Amino acid sequence: MDSLITAAARALAAGDPLGALNRVALREDAPALALRGIAMAQLGDFDRAKALLRRAARGFGAREMVARARCIVAEAEVALASRDLGWPAKALDAARVVLEEHGDTANAAHARYLAARRLLLIGRLDDAEQALATPDPALPPALRAAHALVAAGIAIRRLRTGPARAALVRAGQAAREARIPALMLEVESASRVLAAPAARLIARGAERPLLLEEVEALQDRPALIVDACRHVVRGAGATVTLATRPVLFAIARALAEAWPGDVTRDALVARAFRAKEADESHRARLRVEVGRLRAALRSLAGIGATQRGFTLVPRAAEVLVLARPVEERHAAVLAFLADGEAWSSSALALALGASQRSVQRALDALAASGKVQGFGRGRAQRWMTPSVPGFTTALLLPAPLPE
Known part of the structure; x- marks a missing residue:
């Protein structure tokens, strides 16, 4: 490794892509192409970064397996940063194996964190948690911060605010130790999730925003909860999923929001079927759907008929609706x-x-x-x-x- 390559690598490690480009911008050898690709990625030009990293991988040749594997890992991170989630995960896994076999533990760990982060983004939390191995204390601070950020993301999505806060504290400490401004900003952005409204609580005609830790505390509350974030109804240790039955869930939510009062038949027709005017066919269909909902919720609540419409009769002492902070079609x-x-x-x-x-x-x-x-x-x-x-x-x- 010559002095210019070393200086450019140090500049990238310090978060200075322009300083790195000043040293290798005119060079066409494989190590310089790889560094230029990473610098362009840090500057936000992901297409150019991918092209440079692919050229670098070809330039290293078949004998330089470790260098090629490092380029594949770098290209995978560019794909992740540009939200190209369809990038082949098998190539990243093969590169990780090569790096582990040749003793490059730092880059192998980074490949593992990238795989876990991709799984996190597509909602495969169990697989992401399995891919996230215990971090080696000897790893560079930037990699320890990356590990902690993925761990925090998993904890947040599992509604575990305590472990999420602890992971974010570790990420912040590692990012400050690494002295990379972009990484510190990423940790700061992730930390703001815990201080922002995560949902809305609707009960007895009133509503208020909830933080993530308040949503977590709600899970242990002895109440019938109609969860509009996951389209489930839960209470008394039982959960009924209505994600594939939108009409039933719309009726359940309307009844829960009106509890302890009732909802008129016309209002339920408008809510469930989006009909501007209710006719006799709508009312007949409503009776059928209410019967189906009554059967689905029989372990959690009953549905009583009133003179005007229907009312919810819960087994629990209170009824709560958990809704998204912002609700619109998309x-x-x-x-x-x-x-x-x-x-x-x-x-x-x-x-x-x-x-x-x-x-x-x-x-x-x-x-x-x-x-x-x-x-x-x-x-x-x-x-x-x-x-x-x-x-x-x-x-x-x-x-x-x-x-």
């Missing part, structure tokens, strides 16, 4: 775009478990109302919220620094 898409990163429609579809065409229609509707903006064309098109700045993650060095 709230789930907005929730993913709120991280400030640029997402492709295919990545959003993978994360949401929806069809890409449905996601594209949602993005077009949100763009028409000015809530999101797109840039690029075709498969290179990316979407993001216009008001939230994004920060590129600190990227992997293609080779360990000399002592």
Whole structure:
């Protein structure tokens, strides 16, 4: 490793991509191409970064397996930063194996954290937790911060605020030790999730925002909870899932929001069937759906008929509705775009478990109302919220620094 490559690598480790480019911008050898690719990624030019890293991998040749593996890991991180979640995970796993076999524990650990972070983004929490091995205290501070951020993300999604706070504290300490501004900003952004409203509580006609720790505390409350975030009804140790039965859930939520009062038949028809005017066919269908809901909730609550409509008769002492902080037709898409990163429609579809065409229609509707903006064309098109700045993650060095 010559002096310019070493100096450029040190500049990247300190979060100075321009300083790195000043040293290797005119060079075409494989180590310089790899460093240039990482520098371009830190500057936000992900397409150029991917092209440079691929050229570097080809330039290292078949005999330099470790260097090629490091380039593959770096390209995987660029793909993750650009929310290209369809990037082949098998290639990353193969690169990790090569790095482990050749004793490059730091880059192997980084590959493992990238795999866990991808699994976290697409909602596979069990797999992400399994991929997240115990961190080695000897690892560089930036990698320890990355590990703690993934651990915090898993804890947040599992509604474990105590472990999430502890992980974020560890991430903050490691980021300050690493002295990488972008990493410190990423930890700060993740920490704000715990101080922002995570849901709304609706009870007896009133509503108030809830922090994540308050949502966690709600899980142990002896009440009948209609959870509009997950489309389930739970209470007394039992949970009834209505995610695939939207009409039943709409009726259950309407009854829960009105409890201890009742809901008129016309109001239930409008809520469940989105009908402007209720006719006799709507009322007949409502009776059928209420019967189905009564059967589904029989272990948790009953549904009584009143002169005007129907009322909920819970087994618990109170009825609560847990709703999303912002509710609109495409709230789930907005929730993913709120991280400030640029997402492709295919990545959003993978994360949401929806069809890409449905996601594209949602993005077009949100763009028409000015809530999101797109840039690029075709498969290179990316979407993001216009008001939230994004920060590129600190990227992997293609080779360990000399002592």
